[in-house]
Amino acid sequence: MNYHSTPYFSVGRASxxxxxxxxxxxxxxxxxxxLSWGTIIGTILASIFYPVGAxxxxxxxxxxxLMKNGYLAIHLRHNWKRIKxxxxxxWKEKVSHLKYEHLLHLIxxxxxxxxxxxxxxSIQALLNTEYDKSKMAIVLASEEAAGxxxxxxGRIIHEKYAQRFGHFLVTKHPSGVPGEMPGKGSNISYAxxxxxxxxxxxxxxxxxxxxxxxxDVDTVAYPQYFxxxxxxxxxxxxxxxxxxQPVPFYNNNVWQAPALSRVVAxxxxxxxxxxxxxxxxxxxxxxHSVSFKSLYEIGYWQKNMVxxxxxxxxxxxxxxxxxxxxxxxxYPVSMDANLAPKFFQTTKNIYKQHRRWSWxxxxxxxxxxxxxxxxxxxxxxxxxxxxxxxxxxxxxxxxPLLIFLLGWLPVVLGGASFNATILSYNLPFVTRNLMIISMxxxxxxxxxxxxxxPPKPEKKKKLSKFYMGIQWILVPFTIVVFxxxxxxxxxxxxxxxxxxxxxxxxxxxxx
Amino acid sequence: xxxLSVTKRRVYFxxxxxxxxxxxxxxxxxxxxxxxxxxxxxxxxxxxxxSVPYSGVNVYINDEIVRQTGVFQKNVFVQNLxxxxxxxxxxxxxxxxxxxxxxxxxxxxxxxxxFMLPQEILFSEIKEFVELATTTATTTMSQNIPPxxxxxxxxxxxxxxxFVPATTTPIVTPLATTTxxxxxxxxxxxxxxxxxxxxxxxxxxxxxxxxxxVDDNCKKExxxxxxxxxxxxxxxxxxxxxxxxxxxxxxxxxxxxDRSSQNIQTxxxxxxxxxxxxxxxxLYIKDGIRIFFTYL
Numbered sequence: 001m002n003y004h005s006t007p008y009f010s011v012g013r014a015s016x017x018x019x020x021x022x023x024x025x026x027x028x029x030x031x032x033x034x035l036s037w038g039t040i041i042g043t044i045l046a047s048i049f050y051p052v053g054a055x056x057x058x059x060x061x062x063x064x065x066l067m068k069n070g071y072l073a074i075h076l077r078h079n080w081k082r083i084k085x086x087x088x089x090x091w092k093e094k095v096s097h098l099k100y101e102h103l104l105h106l107i108x109x110x111x112x113x114x115x116x117x118x119x120x121x122s123i124q125a126l127l128n129t130e131y132d133k134s135k136m137a138i139v140l141a142s143e144e145a146a147g148x149x150x151x152x153x154g155r156i157i158h159e160k161y162a163q164r165f166g167h168f169l170v171t172k173h174p175s176g177v178p179g180e181m182p183g184k185g186s187n188i189s190y191a192x193x194x195x196x197x198x199x200x201x202x203x204x205x206x207x208x209x210x211x212x213x214x215x216d217v218d219t220v221a222y223p224q225y226f227x228x229x230x231x232x233x234x235x236x237x238x239x240x241x242x243x244x245q246p247v248p249f250y251n252n253n254v255w256q257a258p259a260l261s262r263v264v265a266x267x268x269x270x271x272x273x274x275x276x277x278x279x280x281x282x283x284x285x286x287x288h289s290v291s292f293k294s295l296y297e298i299g300y301w302q303k304n305m306v307x308x309x310x311x312x313x314x315x316x317x318x319x320x321x322x323x324x325x326x327x328x329x330x331y332p333v334s335m336d337a338n339l340a341p342k343f344f345q346t347t348k349n350i351y352k353q354h355r356r357w358s359w360x361x362x363x364x365x366x367x368x369x370x371x372x373x374x375x376x377x378x379x380x381x382x383x384x385x386x387x388x389x390x391x392x393x394x395x396x397x398x399x400p401l402l403i404f405l406l407g408w409l410p411v412v413l414g415g416a417s418f419n420a421t422i423l424s425y426n427l428p429f430v431t432r433n434l435m436i437i438s439m440x441x442x443x444x445x446x447x448x449x450x451x452x453x454p455p456k457p458e459k460k461k462k463l464s465k466f467y468m469g470i471q472w473i474l475v476p477f478t479i480v481v482f483x484x485x486x487x488x489x490x491x492x493x494x495x496x497x498x499x500x501x502x503x504x505x506x507x508x509x510x511x
Numbered sequence: 512x513x514x515l516s517v518t519k520r521r522v523y524f525x526x527x528x529x530x531x532x533x534x535x536x537x538x539x540x541x542x543x544x545x546x547x548x549x550x551x552x553x554x555x556x557x558x559x560x561x562s563v564p565y566s567g568v569n570v571y572i573n574d575e576i577v578r579q580t581g582v583f584q585k586n587v588f589v590q591n592l593x594x595x596x597x598x599x600x601x602x603x604x605x606x607x608x609x610x611x612x613x614x615x616x617x618x619x620x621x622x623x624x625x626f627m628l629p630q631e632i633l634f635s636e637i638k639e640f641v642e643l644a645t646t647t648a649t650t651t652m653s654q655n656i657p658p659x660x661x662x663x664x665x666x667x668x669x670x671x672x673x674f675v676p677a678t679t680t681p682i683v684t685p686l687a688t689t690t691x692x693x694x695x696x697x698x699x700x701x702x703x704x705x706x707x708x709x710x711x712x713x714x715x716x717x718x719x720x721x722x723x724x725v726d727d728n729c730k731k732e733x734x735x736x737x738x739x740x741x742x743x744x745x746x747x748x749x750x751x752x753x754x755x756x757x758x759x760x761x762x763x764x765x766x767x768x769d770r771s772s773q774n775i776q777t778x779x780x781x782x783x784x785x786x787x788x789x790x791x792x793x794l795y796i797k798d799g800i801r802i803f804f805t806y807l
Contacts, residue, residue: 075515078514277520415718425560426542
């Protein structure tokens with residue numbers, strides 16, 4: 001029996017299982033939070049009872065952080081060059097040597113209560129892409145729960161733009177379907193099935209010739225995105241054994257968003273850029289592309305969980321017994337950075353968005369449980385991926401805290417005899433200096449960030465670009481407040497079975 | 512353009528991994544006080560931490576200036592010191608000099624808290640009598656009545672009352688217990704036994720003040736060495752490692768720390784002087800029937 005036919009394949013949480021399986025899955029849900037809290041509490045306890053050991057650990061950890069930053073900075077720099085190269089490449093010319101006319105791009109744009117302008121900008125960007133529009137099918141996926149007004153937006157867009165694409169469909173995902181969680185996963189799965197019936201089947205289009213791009217509604221494709229995607233689709237050995245991952249830029253409203261929002265958003269971009277150079281560690285994230293054939297075989301995206309963007313990769317990975325990967329196309333798509341009418345609301349939204357992303361820790365029990373059940377995946381692959389995933393979420397929730405907050409703990413809690421040691425006096429200096437050297441990497445991030453900035457609007461002050469450079473001093477704050485804390489928040493909720501629902505990031509464009 | 516090759520990534524990985532493996536013992540040895548000597552051998556060093564109360568103070572170790580304290584960094588930490596005895600001197604114009612012989616031990620920081628009283632402390636005298644018309648603060652009569660005779664100064668009377676021997680039971684507060692012969696401040700007990708002060712720690716041994724121990728050898732009691740018998744004593748305001756004492760030839764501040772000879776600095780010279788602290792840590796000194804006060 002194929003793994004995707006087993007009852008474990010679409011598990012969303014422990015309560016979807018029963019008996020021993022449920023217990024094991026529950027334990028695996030506890031694992032990420034237990035590791036993170038174990039590290040933090042362990043550091044505190046060690047600082048009290050064995051401060052010398054804690055100090056050694058902190059120094060070693062700070063050095064590890066510095067080395068890791070150096071190692072990742074090389075990846076970031078290489079990907080920067082690769083993106084610039086790919087943006088400068090004439091993909092039309094490259095694709096012209098290939099047979100690609102049979103391919104159809106199915107672009108699914110799910111939306112909830114976003115403004116007409118947000119949806120329209122994305123459609124307009126699709127129109128501006130250098131790809132034959134007759135080979136593009138647009139599905140605007142609305143939610144019944146969003147009300148008639150939201151569906152009306154779809155109708156308006158349909159009326160205005162449908163004739164300009166090969167196919168255009170507006171779907172309305174019904175609310176309250178048993179077994180579904182309201183959110184992007186259930187919406188785009190419904191939209192994909194509607195597209196299959198109403199576009200693919202009715203036009204006799206082969207599923208293997210359809211490339212699905214599941215975009216967020218604010219996703220603005222760069223002009224040659226679909227050409228680049230097509231070229232990659234046709235140049236991999238088996239396009240049905242891979243997903244395609246662009247680099248998410250958050251440039252749509254970068255000149256309007258506050259510095260905090262820009263730094264947090266661009267940090268996500270940089271992380272994705274680094275991962276693009278480490279494809280074996282890459283899972284799909286946010287806007288991504290995948291063959292319709294693959295999607296159809298496993299029943300599309302999971303409908304009962306939050307992180308459908310990364311889960312679809314793990315679904316396919318387990319379904320294909322580990323013979324599935326991500327192709328990092330190193331070509332950008334642009335989305336919105338968090339922006340609300342008021343700064344405090346923006347801050348709140350950033351936190352909530354990052355908690356939702358960190359909720360990707362829900363994939364850990366899914367992956368590990370799948371590895372226990374699927375005996376066809378090589379053990380080495382299982383071990384490697386388990387380590388990468390667990391370490392990734394552990395790092396997210398603990399490393400910034402260890403680096404920026406807990407480094408002083410042995411000095412504070414270590415007691416008089418530890419405080420009389422030269423180690424106690426040197427600990428703050430050594431950790432501070434290692435941190436300062438690590439922070440030098442921010443110069444590179446500032447340069448890269450500036451290189452991808454869209455042109456400065458005329459009404460913006462002359463110094464605006466300067467602020468875009470110095471904003472990176474906020475990183476020690478942002479990676480704690482919008483990295484570690486939401487990460488720990490999400491893992492703690494998962495640990496205690498307080499499951500998160502899907503939270504739609506509000507999209508706001510300042511006039 | 513292709514992604515970073517696996518080979519390149521491995522090279523980078525091993526470079527940073529090897530750097531980590533090589534640097535970690537170096538960092539840990541450095542942090543714990545190991546240094547290379549001239550023969551490239553490893554030696555264990557220690558450090559000195561000198562707390563200084565003022566900025567602009569020169570701190571000398573073995574007669575070599577190591578730092579002048581600043582507004583934001585008044586304390587001085589010196590490391591890379593071979594285990595040995597070091598002479599520390601802390602001085603600034605118009606302040607009394609503080610010196611200490613301190614022993615430095617491997618992997619340990621020897622702490623010392625200096626104190627520096629002005630070379631000349633300005634005292635004001637509280638007159639016993641005041642003219643009624645000119646001292647409005649002390650008058651109880653209308654100002655338009657011309658003075659007829661000197662009046663006893665209430666400030667003087669109040670100050671004098673501080674020197675009346677206590678007849679009630681000791682006042683006990685969480686921080687301090689006071690009788691003529693015993694005082695406790697933050698678990699430091701000071702007893703006056705026939706003119707000799709002894710200081711002992713009554714709290715948890717792990718939190719006893721650093722000056723009770725030299726390396727791992729700790730003592731239970733510290734005797735305050737004074738040139739003459741102590742008549743009166745008290746804790747110096749804001750410090751529990753300093754005592755103010757009235758001796759036969761004046762009032763002095765002396766430190767408890769006896770790791771080398773205890774620093775003693777002059778507050779006021781004079782035979783038979785006595786002192787008390789009033790509100791807001793105002794120091795009153797009684798010289799016969801005269802009363803002086805100052806803010807320390």
